[in-house]
Amino acid sequence: MRFQRFHQLRTTPTARRRNSEVGLAPSDFVLPLFVHEALKKPQNIKALPGVCQYSLGSVVRKVEQVLKTGVNKFLIFGIPKIKTIDGANAYDPDSIVSRVIQVLKKKFGQQIELQTDVCLCSYLKSGHCGLLNKNGTLRNDATLKIIQKIAQVHATAGVDWVAPSGMCDGAVAAIRQVIPKKTKILGYSAKFASSFYGPFRAATDCAPTTGDRQTYQLNPANAKEALAEVKADLEEGAHAVMVKPAGPYLDVITKARQLTRKPLYAYQVSGEYVSLVLAIRQGYLGQEAIHESLLGIKRAGADRIITYFADRLDFW
Ligand code: PBG
Secondary structure, eight states: OOOOOOGGGGSSHHHHHHTOSOOOOGGGEEEEEEEETTOSSOEEOTTSTTOEEEOHHHHHHHHHHHHTTTOOEEEEEEEOSOOBSSOGGGGOTTSHHHHHHHHHHHHHGGGSEEEEEEOSTTTBTTOSSSOBOTTSOBOHHHHHHHHHHHHHHHHHHTOSEEEEOSOOTTHHHHHHHHSOTTSEEEEEEEEBOOGGGHHHHHHHTOOOSSSOSTTTSBOTTOHHHHHHHHHHHHHTTOSEEEEESSGGGHHHHHHHHHHOSSOEEEEEOHHHHHHHHHHHHTTSSOTHHHHHHHHHHHHHTOSEEEETTTTSOOOO
């Protein structure tokens, strides 16, 4: 009888590590950070157990702590005191996000890589990612003008990367026109209309007050269309692209990988995080499930993973 013996490579932890096709390292990870303009100290987010909203002062201490683990990339989300119908607080040069960029870059310089979410959903009363037509669809080109202003303000404040997340057509090209060359663009290229964003919307208070985001975010049934979006962002000059959520869209990650050698990000979103955290807390899953979920994303082809677990990964 002829057959292959695979077990020999799996007998010990050392053998298994030596025979690993992929691994996880601190440089793979990006930690999302929420900063709230009205806070004086950190506040736990009920919808995202284990995650906080930070004040300007406390976010500096948080970054300092996380740097000790080797993770040095951060994605900043701002939450303003006041939402308006035009979202003007998003491009105020004195906005919470601008101040965070300035303070963190002054203190940590090149030690950290900062990315900012460029979107209107936390700043608009409607909770949508842009201005709306009467029928609830996005006023794409009018929104692009605002997105440009936000990106300009973040770039001037010194951010390393801007990440337009609103799924506006042409966002990367529009931003490219108005920001300096040294500021890079991470396209949220394949962002699906996902129910896994629920906890995030509670965390940043950006749930749409009417309708939903299906008129501009990708249909979860469509991988080919997602790849066309990735391609478009690359053609518009994105320095890196993203697939989001990660776990339910591993096929899209693998296919996007084949399109480019530029950094490919995957975002393990709030709902994926909460599902794991709760299952582990309740004893239904072991802690190792976190590692496995991240390894799967890496193996699918992502170079970088944005995850709320990035500040507590001590098991490389
Ligand atoms: C805003 C934005 C969302 C997320 C990141 N940026 C929510 C949305 O599009 O509804 C989701 C992140 C997460 O769920 O962790 N455009």
